[in-house]
Amino acid sequence: MSGPRGAGGDLPLGAEMPEGVRFVGPVPGLVSGWKGRDFPADEDLNMCVACGLCLPHCPTYRLTGEEPASPRGRIAAMRLVGEGRAGVDETFAHFMDLCLTCRACEDVCPSHVPYGRMMERARVQTEPLHSRRTRLLLWLGLDVALPRKELLWLAAAFQPLATPFLPRRVRALVPERGELLARLPGTTEPQGEARGTVAVLSGCVQDRWYRSANRATIRVLARNGWRVVVPPKQACCGALAAHYGRLDTAREQAEQTIRAFQGHDRIVVNGAGCGAHMKEYGDLLGTDEARAFSAKVRDLMEFLHEEGVDPPSGGLGSDFTTTRVAYHDACHALRAQGIREQPRAILRWIPGLELVDIPNGDRCCGAAGLYNVLQPEMSGELMRQKAEAIASTGATIVASANPGCTMQISAGLRAIGKDVEVLHPVEILDRAYRAEARP
Amino acid sequence: MDLIHPHGKADVVEALVEATELRRRVLVVGGRRHMDKGNPCEVDAELWTTMLDGLVYYEPAEMVAVVEAGMRVSDLQRMLAEGGQEWPVDAPDDATVGGVIAAATSSPRRLSVGAVRDTVLELEFVTGDGRFLRSGARTVKNVSGYNMHRLLTGSLGTLGVIVQVAMKLRPLPAARRTVWFAGGLDRARALLDAVPTPAAVLAGPDVVELRLEGWPEQVETEARRAAEVADPVDVSEDAPFPSQLPWEDHPVVAEVAVPPSKLPDVLAVAGDAWGALAGVGLAWVGLDSPDGPLDVLRARARAAGGIAPVVKGPGGLGADAPPAREIHRRLKAIFDPAGVLAPGRSWGGI
Amino acid sequence: MADVEAARRALEEALGPAEVLSEPLALLLYARDSSMVEGGCALVAFPRKVEDIVACVRIAAEHGLSVVPRGSGTGLAGAATPVGEALVVVTTKMNRILEIRPEDRLAWVEPGVLNLDLADALTPHGFTYAPDPSSQATCSIGGNVTTNAGGPHCLAYGVTSNHVLAVDVVLPDGTVERLGAEGPEAAGYDLRGLMVGSEGTLGIVAAVCVRLTPLPQAVRTMLLDFETAEDCAATVSAIIASGVVPAAVEMMDQGIVIAAENFAHAGYPTDAAAILIVEVDGNNATVQAQAAVVEASARANRVRSVRVAADEAERALLWKGRKSAFGAVAQIAPHYHLHDCTVPRTKLAEVLSGIYAIAKRHDLTVTNVFHAGDGNLHPLLSFDRRAPGTLERVLKASEEIVRLCVDAGGALSGEHGIGLEKRAFMSLVYSEEDLAAQACVRAVFDPAGLLNPHKVLPEDARCAELAMLQGMDAAKAAADMPEGSWI
DSSP: OOSOBSTTSSBOTTOOOOTTOEESSOOTTOOOOOOSSOSOOHHHHTTOOOOOTTGGGOHHHHHHOOGGGSHHHHHHHHHHHHTTSSOSOHHHHHHHHTOOOOOHHHHHOTTOOOHHHHHHHHHHHHGGGSOHHHHHHHIIIIIIITTOHHHHHHHHHHHHHHGGGSOHHHHHHSOSOOOOSOOOOSEEOOSSSOOEEEEEOOOSHHHHHOHHHHHHHHHHHHHTTEEEEOOTTOOOOSHHHHHTTOHHHHHHHHHHHHHHTTTOSOEEEOOHHHHHHHTTHHHHHOOHHHHHHHHTEEEHHHHHHHHOOOOOSOOSSTTOOOEEEEEEOOHHHHTTSOOSHHHHHHHHTSTTEEEEEOTTTTSOOSOTTTHHHHSHHHHHHHHHHHHHHHHHTTOSEEEEOSHHHHHHHHHHHHHTTOOOEEEOHHHHHHHHHHHHHOO | OEEEOOSSHHHHHHHHHHHHHHTOOEEEESSSSSTTSSOOOOOSEEEEOTTOOOEEEEEGGGTEEEEETTSBHHHHHHHHHHTTEEOTTOOOTTSBHHHHHHHTOOOTTHHHHOOGGGGEEEEEEEETTOOEEEEEOSSSOOOSSOOHHHHHTTSTTSSEEEEEEEEEOEEOOSEEEEEEEEOOHHHHHHHHHHSSSOSEEEEOSSEEEEEEEEOHHHHHHHHHHHHHHSOOSEEESSOOSSSOOGGGGSSEEEEEEOOGGGHHHHHTTSTTOEEEETTTTEEEEEESOSSTHHHHHHHHHHHTTOBOOEEESSOOSOSOOOSSHHHHHHHHHHHOTTOOBSTTOSGGGO | OOOHHHHHHHHHHHHOGGGEEOOHHHHHHTSBOSSSEEOOOSEEEOOOSHHHHHHHHHHHHHHTOEEEEESSSOOSSSTTOOOSSEEEEEOTTOOOEEEEEGGGTEEEEOTTSBHHHHHHHHGGGTEEOOOOOTTTTTOBHHHHHHHTOOOTTHHHHOOGGGGEEEEEEEOTTSOEEEEEOSSSOOSSSOHHHHHTTSTTSSOEEEEEEEEOEEOOSEEEEEEEEESSHHHHHHHHHHHHHTTOOOSEEEEEEHHHHHHHHHHHOOOOOTTOSEEEEEEEEESHHHHHHHHHHHHHHHHTTTOSEEEEOOSHHHHHHHHHHHHTHHHHGGGTOSEEEEOOOBOOGGGHHHHHHHHHHHHHHTTOEEEEEEBGGGTBOOEEEEEOTTSTTHHHHHHHHHHHHHHHHHHTTOBSOSSSOOTTTTGGGHHHHSOHHHHHHHHHHHHHHOTTOOBSTTSSSOTTOOOTTHHHHHHHHHHHHHTOOOTTOOO
16 A cells, blocks of 8 residues: 555545554455365354464463464464465474364354364364375274274174284274173163153263263163163264264265264253264255254253252262362363263262362363374473473362363373273263162 | 753753754753652753743543643642642642652552552653653543653753653642551551551651541541540641651651561661651652661661652762663663753762 | 565575465465455465574565464454465464463563453463453454453543554564563653554564553452433433542443344343443442442433443353344344544544444444443444445445544544545545655654555555665675674
């Protein structure tokens, strides 16, 4: 801009800037750097005014202090690509990869920027940039294995053999063994009159490696008068595929899940990551059917709180001493679903249970899907911080309603040598119910 | 000694243009109440500001007053009192507004009213070579450009002649009370812990004066809390504050400024005519001469990370060079190129 | 012509390769702060200690780069927008609270400590750090110092300058000095007072000694709503005129209330023309008395309802809405231009209606959120940058708003600073001679123009003594021994 300035002149006072400075906004004549049909939408990107209120809530920004590791910076990077001023290159991919998608930023954003959705789309764009090896492993894991229960069974079966060959950091994470035999019962009748029928997601990783949580889920629901159905044709809900840029796979899995749960009006999910994703099927598929499905999905603790539970008369130990339980909020429960009070309210009904919060409890544990495998340094630091925060509460049990978090927290506590039991909150309730039966 | 007695701002400008041309060294004089603060310096003329005493603007609803720098503090405070307000500097009645700012001495109520510099919003001043400048703004919040008015405040008349001031005011307290206690600095600190926001806690070697100001209910509550710490020796609603200034009886008075926790250290060598503000770190110390005990006092203050300039009598500011000495020299050079404004009076002999 | 490559190598060696960014995309992310103007930089460096800052300054000078200091990058005037071949020195990794000394009512912090983190760390000691900008969750103390930041509670407690006892700064020549003192007075001219608010042009803050403010015994926060902005502004004047100085008096107009409520769900009345958030503090008795005066003033000016926060949670919610206003306004349109003029309190209503008229004339949406207690307005012009011709209208309206405020006796900026965006307006409030003197002050510190060029002063403000100062600088450099350097 140049020319005479000031009131009455051609340019307003304040319009002229030194060379190399411009007012923010798109540069005319440039073409967007996105490819394909899945990319962060312009309308979404333009909701961010770069106020920076998200920064202190972002775990990666807190750890690094660097703008590219913050939501504001990542959105700015996406906007630059969208405006054609930058390309989807390795630097861009690196910035996107470092994000946990914990969505703490969404919570505090005064403008309601839909960061989670934008990151999913950005990951579609960066997927081709990963190393061939990474892409192969992700393809095997997310596109091939997770959607197929038989392959997961095989993975669990060969785990003892494969374990010594796994990289140390992966070995540190994975629980000792998975369950191979037996299945969850297809239908479980409640005690007494049935209030209704609920269909539960058995999950992919959870069912294989943390099936105790699933069994406790069925027992607790039955104990509270629900007929519990585990639809046989379900596989993986597709959350991880969506989070890692494989929206086509995710869409397939979403459709499969919807079909598997056809005819059910109450769909209950005991994994926070899964439940959050299933509630967003409407966004993902864009169909009325998907939206209707998503409206029927409830997180397990949310459901139990809404419908009411029988307060247990049993405590956690046979001698009714107070057990301190720390509650860990999974990011996908706290943020994406707004679930905070419900599980706490339920646990407080258990006699002899002292419920405590974890310092900095709303900061991500670093599991974040495959983050713990793909970004070991950042994840390891967050894992350590979370484990130490849990240990500082003096709790003997930590409640975690998401298999990814459970895996991470268990590994973290092992790493710092602290003996704290990691249980799904429904398992804790289940214990209390089972304690009632004892004389 | 020549006398320059300007009637208005234009006269001041003319006088300084001339002073620079003639290399005539000038000392700015207001009410002659702060002359002793500063290193000794030789001058050829005095410039009296007392005729620049007009009111420019006062609107109680704004809590800002704009006056010419030669106005006497008493005249100002009387006018402000009609609006229910004060300029919280507690300076002598016949001191001038400009003098108070150029000397930047501290109010005994420093704990609650803050420093003089925090009340100065805008200054008009004339540089050593007769440039008429303005810095700051007449609003209580302002970040527009460089705060030259901060430099001028406390500069002892070595950077420019202050001719007009916009100052931030505060409401006069609805209630006041002084409570006396026996004891020294320890007692003072105990009182400060019990009453966290008094107007002042002034300790002497064996008496503490607690000054409370504010809403009547507040003063009442605070007095009660203080009485829980120790038994009051006396109470008054109309005593001036401070009521006794034992240090003023001495020919030399130094104003010690150290972090508050270091006061005991410094006061240990201060003799027995002193008053110290607990929670602030200021102390006025009365001495009999500018050597010996003053040097010891200054050494202690320096060791505590502070200073001890003399504010009454001989003794100067002390040998401490200011930080960024080169910057100080250059600032002096740009505001007073010919070095005619009280050369040598300020810190480091600048 | 700067030798960026050589500078990069030197920086990586001095600070460590992990502390230097040079990839083009990373550099683009440091091209702006939260203002409307973006520039570009050549390198970004993250010092972790004072010596690193000194190295950055030295290396930049050696290789022809200018230096742009940056904290959290939440500035609203473009002071942290790099221009030309610049090294952005980011202090976010210097984020330690070095010591808290309640007995001296002070604390030493590194410049990258976040404002709210500091206040939270002080709470267990019974203290707080009073200046609380809306961005306090994110902004850094170093940034606060360089902009003389304000915030709602500055009405009663004073701005940042009142709460900074001393700063350790790295000067443009690489020396380190402590300006101010831990005690109440320091030797020399008030260089500390000059540094606070100098927007990163006189030195880089390496450590800050802040004043601790005792936590008040009691706090009462009230929400008052009005049918007209005039009644609201009149209430503010009435409160002040009655001798009460609340801890905070904040005003929000309907547009911004709606946006803020949408995010914070604080129960703001979205049909009010304007609302006031008034907070009084002190001991229990004082709070009662002051609150009564506030309510009486409001009722005398046709307040519709008075809501008092019942507990800390409700108080936090009322403030959440206010403090998120800048971000929430994005719900109205993707871009906004924000002003920061301060006007005399008694002129508030008149200036406010003038601002609405200006916005209407230029067919723009304006919302207002501001520190009514000290007349510090924040008109927000919302717009979509992509629509052609919009930016020009915004800038025209901006000029009119600034002129309106200056004519009413106001200042250009109450707390955000001049930065890049407001330089052109400096000549509306200062004479040529004033600006030349300011340029000289700047040249005293930085004769070579290394630090944050193109900021604060208009391009044509020149120091007549520049040659002399540059000569003094060269002579000193030739004398070799840098005074006051730490290592």
